[in-house]
Amino acid sequence: MRRDAAMNRARLVDAAEAVFAERGPSATLDDVAKAAQVGPATLYRRFASKDALVQEVLAGFFQHLIDVAAEAEQSSAATGLDVFLRTVGVELAGKAGLWAPIWGELAPSALVEELRGRSTRLLRRAQAAGAIRADVTPDDVTIAVWALRGVIQSERTDPAHEGEQLWRRHLDTILRGFRTHP
Structure with a gap:
């Protein structure tokens, strides 16, 4: 080219x-x-087509999130999941329109699965370190991210909450629920 x-x-x-x-x-x-x-x-x-461009953009976004998870794996076992979820929150707050569920089949399923696998490893490491309760599942982590996305969307559409970053407070609440010693 x-x-x-x-x-x-x-x-x-x-x-x-x-x-x-x-x-x-x-x-x-x-x-x-x-x-x-x-x-x-x-x-x-x-x-x-628009689909081809969307697929290219989403592949880049999810590869970035995979890189974020890889960086979080360099943190201590006890803090890696926290680091990952906080960074994902920042990314979603800045790029809420790129989250996979709103794009359906255009989302890069292999990258989404790799991201889920990495977040599961971060969860298992934190559980092995005694930082996260044993009954927290990978689905709980996924739902936490979905919840963040919902709060971020609410912040973006409700002028009363503009700039408040309520998602950070919500994530703190979720993480307290995940931890063995909140």
Whole structure:
């Protein structure tokens, strides 16, 4: 690929990430082209459809979350799950429109499963260290992330809570419930 074509492609993916993160599935390819400051024809030369562009953006987002989980694995066994969930909260707060369930089958299932496997390992390590209760399951971790997403969405749509980051308080409550010694 020519250098200018590669730069246009990267600019399109970056713009798409920002637009989809903000607007979710309601964003259009014209919105993306405008944000990337390219014409629609340039976008269509690089991506044949909205689905193809969404898949590229979501793969990048979930790979980033996998990298976050890998970094959390470098933390102590007792704190790795906390580090992971807090970082995921930050990512969701900044990019709520990219969360897998709202995109359905366009979400990269292999990466979603890898992320789930990594979060399960973080949970098991924390349980082995005695930091997290033995009855907390991987599904509880997944539901905690879904709950965060719900709180973040509520914050974004309710002007009374704008900028409060209630998701942090909610996550603290969830983690207290997970811990062996809240």
